[in-house]
Amino acid sequence: MSSEPKKEAVEKKPEDSKPTNDKTTEKPAATKPAPKKVPPKEEPELPAFEKGIADKIIENFGEKTTISFVKPDRVGIKVGRDAVHDVAEFARDVLNYDHVDSVSGVDYPADKEIEVVYHLSSYTDPTLSRQILELATRAQREDKPIPGNDATRLPSLRDIFYSVEFHEREVFEMLGVYFEGHPDNRRLLLPEDWADLPPLRKDFRNKGR
Amino acid sequence: MSTPILPPGLAIQKADERIMTLNVGPQHPGSGHMRIIVQIDGDYIVACDPDPGYVHRGEEKMAEYRNYVLNVPHLERPVIHDSCNVLYPYVLGVEELLGLEVTERAKYIRVIAAELNRCVYTMYWLAIYGIFLGHSTMFMWPAGDRELLIDLLEKMTGARVTHSYFIPGGIRNDLPANFEDVCLRQVNYFEKRIKEYADVFYENPILISRTEKTGVLTRENAIRLGTTGSVLRASGVDYDVRKKEPYDVYDELDFETNVMKSGDSYARSRIPWLDMMESCRIIRDALQKMPKSGSVRVKLKPNPKGGFDSVYKRVESGRGALGCYIVSDKKPEPYRVKLSVPSFRNLIALPHLLIGEKLGNMPSTYWSLNYWPVEADR
Amino acid sequence: MLKDLITSQNANVFVGKLGDILEKAIDKPLGYAINWGRIWSLWPVHIETACCSVEFGAASSPRYDVERFGIIEAFGSLRQCDLVVVQGTITRKMAPRLRLVYDQMPEPKYVIAMGACAITGGLYFDSYNVLPGIDGILPVDVYVPGCPPRPETLIQGCMLLQEKIKRMKARKFV
Numbered sequence: 001m002s003s004e005p006k007k008e009a010v011e012k013k014p015e016d017s018k019p020t021n022d023k024t025t026e027k028p029a030a031t032k033p034a035p036k037k038v039p040p041k042e043e044p045e046l047p048a049f050e051k052g053i054a055d056k057i058i059e060n061f062g063e064k065t066t067i068s069f070v071k072p073d074r075v076g077i078k079v080g081r082d083a084v085h086d087v088a089e090f091a092r093d094v095l096n097y098d099h100v101d102s103v104s105g106v107d108y109p110a111d112k113e114i115e116v117v118y119h120l121s122s123y124t125d126p127t128l129s130r131q132i133l134e135l136a137t138r139a140q141r142e143d144k145p146i147p148g149n150d151a152t153r154l155p156s157l158r159d160i161f162y163s164v165e166f167h168e169r170e171v172f173e174m175l176g177v178y179f180e181g182h183p184d185n186r187r188l189l190l191p192e193d194w195a196d197l198p199p200l201r202k203d204f205r206n207k208g209r
Numbered sequence: 210m211s212t213p214i215l216p217p218g219l220a221i222q223k224a225d226e227r228i229m230t231l232n233v234g235p236q237h238p239g240s241g242h243m244r245i246i247v248q249i250d251g252d253y254i255v256a257c258d259p260d261p262g263y264v265h266r267g268e269e270k271m272a273e274y275r276n277y278v279l280n281v282p283h284l285e286r287p288v289i290h291d292s293c294n295v296l297y298p299y300v301l302g303v304e305e306l307l308g309l310e311v312t313e314r315a316k317y318i319r320v321i322a323a324e325l326n327r328c329v330y331t332m333y334w335l336a337i338y339g340i341f342l343g344h345s346t347m348f349m350w351p352a353g354d355r356e357l358l359i360d361l362l363e364k365m366t367g368a369r370v371t372h373s374y375f376i377p378g379g380i381r382n383d384l385p386a387n388f389e390d391v392c393l394r395q396v397n398y399f400e401k402r403i404k405e406y407a408d409v410f411y412e413n414p415i416l417i418s419r420t421e422k423t424g425v426l427t428r429e430n431a432i433r434l435g436t437t438g439s440v441l442r443a444s445g446v447d448y449d450v451r452k453k454e455p456y457d458v459y460d461e462l463d464f465e466t467n468v469m470k471s472g473d474s475y476a477r478s479r480i481p482w483l484d485m486m487e488s489c490r491i492i493r494d495a496l497q498k499m500p501k502s503g504s505v506r507v508k509l510k511p512n513p514k515g516g517f518d519s520v521y522k523r524v525e526s527g528r529g530a531l532g533c534y535i536v537s538d539k540k541p542e543p544y545r546v547k548l549s550v551p552s553f554r555n556l557i558a559l560p561h562l563l564i565g566e567k568l569g570n571m572p573s574t575y576w577s578l579n580y581w582p583v584e585a586d587r
Numbered sequence: 588m589l590k591d592l593i594t595s596q597n598a599n600v601f602v603g604k605l606g607d608i609l610e611k612a613i614d615k616p617l618g619y620a621i622n623w624g625r626i627w628s629l630w631p632v633h634i635e636t637a638c639c640s641v642e643f644g645a646a647s648s649p650r651y652d653v654e655r656f657g658i659i660e661a662f663g664s665l666r667q668c669d670l671v672v673v674q675g676t677i678t679r680k681m682a683p684r685l686r687l688v689y690d691q692m693p694e695p696k697y698v699i700a701m702g703a704c705a706i707t708g709g710l711y712f713d714s715y716n717v718l719p720g721i722d723g724i725l726p727v728d729v730y731v732p733g734c735p736p737r738p739e740t741l742i743q744g745c746m747l748l749q750e751k752i753k754r755m756k757a758r759k760f761v
């Protein structure tokens with residue numbers, strides 16, 4: 001458990017890693033209760049298991065991937081844009097993750113990037129039933145977006161995980177990230193005549209706010 | 210038709226001579242708040258395109274303007290009759306971000322409230338399922354019986370459906386006096402009552418002939434499509450977040466998960482009903498094991514400073530695994546809140562179930578997905 | 588005699604006047620009868636727009652049983668309906684559909700705005716996709732506040748609407 005805060009220190013934003021370092025020492029205290037209830041002997045093993053998953057990915061993909069955190073039951077991997085397809089394929093075929101829980105887009109205007117986070121999980125592999133693998137990848141962000149026709153693009157994972165189909169459509173309309181190889185990049189939730197910025201971008205402001 | 214005044218999605222599409230395009234919804238007794246565009250050849254569905262978004266209210270964007278506690282009321286609105294469960298992952302996530310440890314009594318009360326809420330949700334779902342099948346008794350019985358549990362929740366929280374009961378750090382208020390006895394009595398009666406549904410609904414030959422072997426989702430497809438909850442368990446995958454990744458005190462409680470193999474509409478409609486009986490079991494067990502006194506709420510800590518932090522929490526709601534992904538930049542407001550809702554995840558299965566089915570089976574198949582449109586749209 | 592009075596030019600005028608006279612003479616009893624019929628057979632359209640539909644469903648459940656007040660459960664087609672209960676939030680995508688539904692209904696028709704979202708936008712006052720109340724698209728007769736309103740509140744709103752219809756002139760739509 002003592003090795004865990006060090007792993008966590010590598011945050012999403014590398015330049016902020018110093019201040020988080022001392023703060024995140026509280027974090028294991030918060031995450032402990034969940035595994036505490038399960039047989040207590042398992043507790044030291046859990047982070048090792050998650051570290052094994054992270055190490056396997058790092059071994060295979062080297063500098064294209066970085067570990068952003070290893071917490072009990074959660075592994076966060078940051079993947080470059082061009083490697084995300086391969087890493088996802090590796091996660092499905094070798095690590096036995098079989099579906100995607102959620103796909104979230106997060107806008108980082110300061111970095112000029114949009115992060116798309118895939119939460120992978122598994123139904124079939126009993127050892128992975130508690131685990132969530134976070135694959136985070138970043139697309140270039142443009143200040144004046146033309147959704148679908150600008151450089152904000154990522155490879156689609158639909159051919160690997162079929163379950164991302166609607167999630168990626170949602171990210172496309174909410175953040176303007178075009179998924180290359182997705183067969184059906186249509187609008188899903190927003191009204192048909194929506195002509196404003198994609199609403200979940202940080203520069204889109206709700207009226208009156 | 211006066212096409213110019215119509216928004217593009219409403220324009221009538223020209224179809225093939227044989228193939229007819231039907232817009233089922235958003236005003237249709239068999240669709241609820243969404244539109245299902247189906248193409249039919251004779252009586253058989255050949256293509257299906259779900260069109261959600263009629264209740265898209267921008268909850269995730271709104272969450273970025275409110276602080277962590279003020280987000281509680283509006284984040285439970287997606288499923289107001291399952292409001293405890295839909296709020297659960299958010300509250301757990303905020304507690305993990307702040308490093309709060311909730312008291313034991315609060316955890317038990319949360320579990321009781323969540324299970325009561327699951328029953329309330331399932332009863333409403335069952336009532337509407339009765340309407341979709343043209344079974345009026347099955348609307349009246351569950352709609353009447355769920356009021357019993359709503360009374361209990363009202364005693365507990367003060368509101369009929371929108372409880373805002375779970376807050377970061379515990380629950381809002383302690384149980385009223387004498388709640389345990391009333392709860393036990395009501396739950397026992399409720400369980401006896403729902404067992405009678407077998408006679409009128411689940412063993413009813415008309416229902417069985419209408420739903421059996423329709424809308425079959427195989428085990429492989431259920432996994433591949435990432436479905437969750439009752440849809441997944443009806444297809445033979447034993448996965449329940451309460452068992453697999455227990456949160457709060459679920460690992461100390463005694464219950465089973467229900468799994469059926471057939472994966473048809475009948476199995477999908479039966480699983481939530483069986484789950485309700487397990488919920489009654491959980492509530493009784495929790496009432497017994499709950500500490501009889503103690504604090505139910507811990508004081509919130511100040512937000513830690515500096516850098517980004519994220520958390521992904523999931524719970525088992527009335528419809529399936531419900532995840533909440535919170536990104537915090539250590540400001541009073543969350544940087545991003547994403548709800549990964551089971552309805553939205555199950556929606557992808559709809560075209561797979563409907564293609565090749567008869568149009569008449571559409572309402573029962575659609576509603577057996579345990580779908581709540583407001584939640585899917587957020 | 589009468590035949591001479593009615594020529595091809597003034598026929599319509601005369602008949603129109605006759606209708607006017609007739610209506611004025613029997614306005615009260617006929618209007619009462621027509622309104623009586625309207626009051627006790629209000630058919631709501633089956634259009635759910637947001638989460639308030641849960642409480643609308645609860646209002647027709649055995650405990651609250653809105654049917655005993657003459658509000659029939661929402662199972663019919665919209666061509667035979669005369670009441671729109673706007674059950675909650677109206678989003679920008681739903682608004683044209685709601686108006687379309689309202690336009691297709693036969694006269695006379697009444698609108699109940701149920702819940703804070705339908706009245707002012709409610710909790711979603713600052714959302715990018717929610718209308719700030721439905722006044723802009725539909726003429727509302729009764730506002731039922733609450734988030735969501737309890738079934739009792741909805742029933743009270745329906746009874747207020749019945750009171751309103753009772754005082755309306757039936758002639759307008761005859």
